[in-house]
Amino acid sequence: PVVFGIGGNNTAAVVSDLLTYKLDKVDAILSASPYYNKPTQNGIYAHYQALAGATDKPIIVYNVPGRTSSNIAADTTIRLANDFSNIVAVKEASGSMEQIMDIIQNKPDDFLVISGDDAITLPIISAGGDGVISVVGNAFPKQFSKMVNAAMKDEMTAAREAHYLLLPIIAPLFAEGNPAGVKECLAELDIMSNHLRLPLVNVSSELQSKLIELCRNIYNS
Numbered sequence: 001p002v003v004f005g006i007g008g009n010n011t012a013a014v015v016s017d018l019l020t021y022k023l024d025k026v027d028a029i030l031s032a033s034p035y036y037n038k039p040t041q042n043g044i045y046a047h048y049q050a051l052a053g054a055t056d057k058p059i060i061v062y063n064v065p066g067r068t069s070s071n072i073a074a075d076t077t078i079r080l081a082n083d084f085s086n087i088v089a090v091k092e093a094s095g096s097m098e099q100i101m102d103i104i105q106n107k108p109d110d111f112l113v114i115s116g117d118d119a120i121t122l123p124i125i126s127a128g129g130d131g132v133i134s135v136v137g138n139a140f141p142k143q144f145s146k147m148v149n150a151a152m153k154d155e156m157t158a159a160r161e162a163h164y165l166l167l168p169i170i171a172p173l174f175a176e177g178n179p180a181g182v183k184e185c186l187a188e189l190d191i192m193s194n195h196l197r198l199p200l201v202n203v204s205s206e207l208q209s210k211l212i213e214l215c216r217n218i219y220n221s
Contacts, residue, residue: 001027003060003133009034011047018054028058030091030133035068041076052084059086064093064116074102081111091116091133097123104128118144119170122163125151135178136170139185140218165221169214176203184211189219 004026008014014031023029034047051059061080063072071094080087092100093116104113104127115121115132125131125148137144147162173181180196180203187194188211194202203211 003028003030005030005032007032007034007062009037011050014047015050015054018051018057023055023057026057028060028088029055030060030062032062032064033068033070033072035070038068038070041073044070044072045076045079048080048087049084052080052086056086058088059084060089060091060112060114061087062091062093062116064091066093066095071099074099074106077103078106081107088112089114089130092124092129093117095120097127100124100129101127118173119167122147122151122159125159126156135182136166136173139182139189139191139215140166140169143218165218169211169218172207172210172214176207181207181211184208185215188212188215 002025004023006014006017006021006029011034018029031048031051033044039047048059048061061072061077063077065071077090088110089112090103091114092103094100095117097120100113107113112130113124113128115124115129118132118134118136121132121134131152132148134144143162143166147159147166150156150159150162173185175181177200180200183192183194183196184203186192196202
């Protein structure tokens, strides 16, 4: 499935993008909660209400307080899930298992709760989550998909083995910003060149050495 990111902190501009972009080959829209201006929960609800009215495409709400400086409360996510048929999922990167479990427990049956945090994807799936939109999976798709698929099948021994193989590299991937860390790994694996746009810059030489060592450990295990 192709999920296309359209978001921003200007609701009218996001609506305009939804109305004007060619989206016929897109399966769904991933839209991060408005950043910087920190709307209230009613403001977040009204933002997504406007987006849901502007497109027939399924919308995945993206809650990532570490980037937006505001959290979408569980009650707001559940309210959106119940009120709009084309708001079909949330990518949850709040880091709060309590909040995530609240959503899982109280959401409509057909609403998906997707992990947005690689390090806690296993416990999220174990609690009833539906999968992940991953960073580490870009560099280690075989290992990470093994973990996710095993967890979804409740094969927890295999899931834990793959989880703990990858866990040591997850925090370093984000230590100096994302996507700088994962691009360093992708360059080490000869998948792509390590190029970032300012103000993002390449990781330090110290972190580079650590990531290269961790990459080799995973591929040699």
